[in-house]
Amino acid sequence: MGDANTKIFHLVANGKHRKTHIFQLEDGNRIIGGDAQLKSFITIYYNQLFGPSLETNVSLDESRTEDIPQVSELENEHLTQDFQESEVREAIFQMEHNKAPGPDGFPAEFCQVFWDVIKEDLMALFQDFHQGTLPLHSLNFGTIILLPKKSEAKQIQ
16 A cells, blocks of 8 residues: 555654654662653753853953054944844855754755845844844754664663
8 A cells, every 4th residue: 555644654653753752761779751851851961961050150351451452443443243144145145054953944045045044034143133133042952862872771871
């Protein structure tokens, strides 16, 4: 029956998902199971691993600038100008092909091919960034996908 919408078709199509799905993990002597508990456990694990570093007593004296090269008024004006469409386009078209997509799921090729369609939205994004109204926390995140390297993985390592 080929690729007809049958039970056997769905079993084959979902086979890889079942092989890589993590049903439970061990945390010492405790076994964590269920999607909600696993999600919570994994989130806590990676927040501790990649979260903010421990507090330190290191501080910087911002009043000492004499040995640090300073930006001139002219350079500051240039650096704080609004983004120009030409410079955004140039940056987009310098991006390499066949690289991992960004958090939106689109690779650089998408932005290049559909530049004329998306340029107004991208320029609005850059304008919001320049004005300080862009919620950066929504852009500055990563997605971690757990892929077991062996069958029936029990621990995050």
